[in-house]
Amino acid sequence: MTDHKEFVQIRHAQKSFGALEVLKDISLTVERGQIVAIIGPSGSGKSTLLRAINDLDPLTGGEVWLDGVQVNRSLPFRQYEKHINQMRQDIGMVFQHFNLFPHMTARENVTMAPKMLKGLSKDEADALAREQLDKVGMLERIDYYPSQLSGGQKQRVAIARALAMKPKLMLFDEATSALDPELVDEVNQVMKKLAEEHMTMIIVTHEMDFAASVCDRVLFMDQGVVVEEGPPEVVFKSPEKERTRAFLRKHLEGAR
Amino acid sequence: MGLDFTVIPKHIDIILLGCLWTIAITAAAALLSFFGGIFFAVIALYAPAVIRLPFRLFEWVFMGTPLLLQLFLIYFGLVQIGVDLPAFVAGVIGLGLHFAVYNSELIQTAILSVDKGQMEAARTVGLSRGQALRKVVVPQAVRAVIPPIGNNMIALLKDSALVSVIGVSELTLSAQRAIGATYRPFEFYILAAAFYYAINLGMEWVQRKIERRIALSR
Numbered sequence: 189m190t191d192h193k194e195f196v197q198i199r200h201a202q203k204s205f206g207a208l209e210v211l212k213d214i215s216l217t218v219e220r221g222q223i224v225a226i227i228g229p230s231g232s233g234k235s236t237l238l239r240a241i242n243d244l245d246p247l248t249g250g251e252v253w254l255d256g257v258q259v260n261r262s263l264p265f266r267q268y269e270k271h272i273n274q275m276r277q278d279i280g281m282v283f284q285h286f287n288l289f290p291h292m293t294a295r296e297n298v299t300m301a302p303k304m305l306k307g308l309s310k311d312e313a314d315a316l317a318r319e320q321l322d323k324v325g326m327l328e329r330i331d332y333y334p335s336q337l338s339g340g341q342k343q344r345v346a347i348a349r350a351l352a353m354k355p356k357l358m359l360f361d362e363a364t365s366a367l368d369p370e371l372v373d374e375v376n377q378v379m380k381k382l383a384e385e386h387m388t389m390i391i392v393t394h395e396m397d398f399a400a401s402v403c404d405r406v407l408f409m410d411q412g413v414v415v416e417e418g419p420p421e422v423v424f425k426s427p428e429k430e431r432t433r434a435f436l437r438k439h440l441e442g443a444r
Numbered sequence: 445m446g447l448d449f450t451v452i453p454k455h456i457d458i459i460l461l462g463c464l465w466t467i468a469i470t471a472a473a474a475l476l477s478f479f480g481g482i483f484f485a486v487i488a489l490y491a492p493a494v495i496r497l498p499f500r501l502f503e504w505v506f507m508g509t510p511l512l513l514q515l516f517l518i519y520f521g522l523v524q525i526g527v528d529l530p531a532f533v534a535g536v537i538g539l540g541l542h543f544a545v546y547n548s549e550l551i552q553t554a555i556l557s558v559d560k561g562q563m564e565a566a567r568t569v570g571l572s573r574g575q576a577l578r579k580v581v582v583p584q585a586v587r588a589v590i591p592p593i594g595n596n597m598i599a600l601l602k603d604s605a606l607v608s609v610i611g612v613s614e615l616t617l618s619a620q621r622a623i624g625a626t627y628r629p630f631e632f633y634i635l636a637a638a639f640y641y642a643i644n645l646g647m648e649w650v651q652r653k654i655e656r657r658i659a660l661s662r
Contacts, residue, residue, distance in 0.1 A: 242568055269572060277570035287565035291583050291661040300579060301569035333660045346565075353569055 195220040195255055195388055196241070196357060202249030203236055203412075210236050211247070212412040218405075221386040225399035225420070228409035229435060234392045237409070238359050241390065242279040243272050254278065255356055277305060280350030284362040286342040288334040294321060294345045295330045298352045305353075320348035324378050340371030347378055358382065360391040364398075396439060400424050408432045449631050455622040459632070462618025463639050469535050469614060470601045470643070476540025477600065478593065481547025482582060488552055490577070506545040512606050514538050519610040535607035543600045550592050554585035587658050594651040598644060605640075615639055 196218035203211040210233045218224050226234040239245040241252055243260055252259040259275050261268070289297050298320050299313040308316065321327045324344035334342050343363060350358060360379065364372045376398050382389065383402045393399050399406055399420060406423040408416045408431075416423060416432045427433050452459075487499050506514065519534040529537070558581050566576035586593075608617035619636035623629045 244564055244568065273567075273570045273572055276568055279568070281565075281568040283561060283565065285561055287559070287561040289562065289565070289580055289584075291587060291658075301566075301571060304575060304579070305570050335660055335662065349565075349569065 193217070193219050194253070195222075196390070197253040198237070198241070198250065199253070200250040201237065201240060201247050201252070203233075203240065203245065203247050210412050211240070213250070214409075214412075214414055216407070216414070218388060218390060220388055222405065223383050223387075223389045223391065223403045224405045224407060225403040226390065226392045226407045226409060227394070227396065227399060227435075228407075228415075231411075232409040233412040234407075234409045235361055238361050238390060238392050241357075241359060242276050242281060244281075273305075277301075277353050278356045280347075280353060280355035280358040282343070282346055282350055282358070282360045282363045284365050286334070286339070286346045286366075288342050288346055288349070290334050293331050293333055294326060294337070294348075297334070297345055297349045301349075302352050316352055317348075320352045321345070323351065323381070324348045325374070338371060339367045340374045343367065343375045344378055347375075347382075351382075356388065358387055358389045360389065360393070362392055362394065365394055394439075396424060396436070408435065410435065447630060448628065451626045451628050452631060452635060455626065455632070458618050458622055459615070459635060459639065462613060462615040462636075463643070465532075465613055465618075466601070466604055466615040466640075467643060469532065469539070469607060469612060470597075470604050470647075472536045473539035473543065473600055473604065474597050476536060477543035477547050477596070480540060480544030481551050481593070482586065484544055484548035485551035485555060485585075486577065486582065488548060489555060503545050503548070506542050511538065511542050511603055512609065514542060515606060515610055531607070531611045534610060535604075535612050539600055539604060539607065542603075543596050546596050547589075547593055550589045550596070551582075551585055554589045555581055557588070558584050584662075587662050590651070590655055590658065594647070594654075597651075598647060601643060601647060602640070 194217045196216075198214060198216040201211050201214040203209070214237060226238065228234045236245050240247045241259065243252070247260060254275065255278070257275065259272070261271060263271055289300070292300060295314075295317040298317045299308070302308045302316055303313050317330060318327060321330050324347050326341060326344050326348060329337060329341060329345075334345070337345065363379070364375050367375065372395070379389070379391070380402055391399065391403065403420050405417060406420045407414050408423060408427070410431055416427055416429045423432065424436065427436065484499070484503070487495060488503070491499065515535065515538040518538045519529065519531060522529060562580050562584065563576050566580040567573070571579065604614060605616040608614055608620070611617070613621075615636050619632040622632045626632070
């Protein structure tokens, strides 16, 4: 649409489960083509924030905007469902545990939604599956079921599935956390490739090296607030806040 | 008087015809119970209360009363309100709905135990809840309960003997007719039992084929 700088905008996001407040007035702007990493200890609210962007975990307060349209508009139930299903087509999501559909082959995982929602013909869907699976290096396994794939391969198919809807924004929720260490790199390579193509991405991650190498900006969250944010060189090398330093120190120790 | 299996060949055609009817009614009722079971499971879990609560009553009637009584009700009872069903159709409906309710119980549990990440993944690519259920959740749930559904289908085969009482000439009734003509109950009941067992083996074979086919996609 327009070229507004505020491609993704989160305004005063607030989320509580009963008395427990997991997001406390968070605001965040992501420009088109930017890659933002969210880091922080578990329970800091980073996944909740990510999942609020496509309304998987609805906010209890605040707004989410994508490309000039409010995602979490208040509408009557039926209209809202229609609206959110439409919005979600523009927001790809990749999960920690892949969540591939086990009863479908890689090809079917990729083409199911485009066929249903965009009315692709069999040939178009097939071409799409080849294109997307080729992009993630999984073309050879196009007719394999998830049970026949390794974790890294599953995650790459899951990325292809999300890309098949031609999203404007990709969300990664700890996409490599469930992988054996030797399988992490193949997934990171795919994400790097997306970065080179200027896909807008928001990445929740535990991998500081990866975040430092691909991201334009890093957010450190703790206890439902953004403690510190800035370019990776600053946040990782010379963080201002003591909490950030403590987290990074602990994390580096853990990595050793 | 001793046993004399030589009477069998003379009456084998009526027994074989009975076999065919048993297979036909079992197959038709099995299909009804399978798809009906899926349908009932979705209603029981997701329909609004106005539909769900009457449905519970219906479920209770089918689970809590004898199948024989249900067959009588469908075949003899419905005539009084103007629904005159052929015996075969009444038998298929009675058996089919009865086992649909049992299948529905299995499928409901299976739907609830499908990882919730599956629904989430389906929703994030833009599917509605209904689309996600239909394409993602229910197919996985059904795959997970193919073995116990298979057991229900074997029970259905055995209970199909009950439709003899509403006059469907299936295997049991055919055996009784042969016995009426020969006064040889032991021989013909044994023969019928052997045929039931053979059909049973056939069903198990089909079930194994299905299980092998879906093994990868689970």
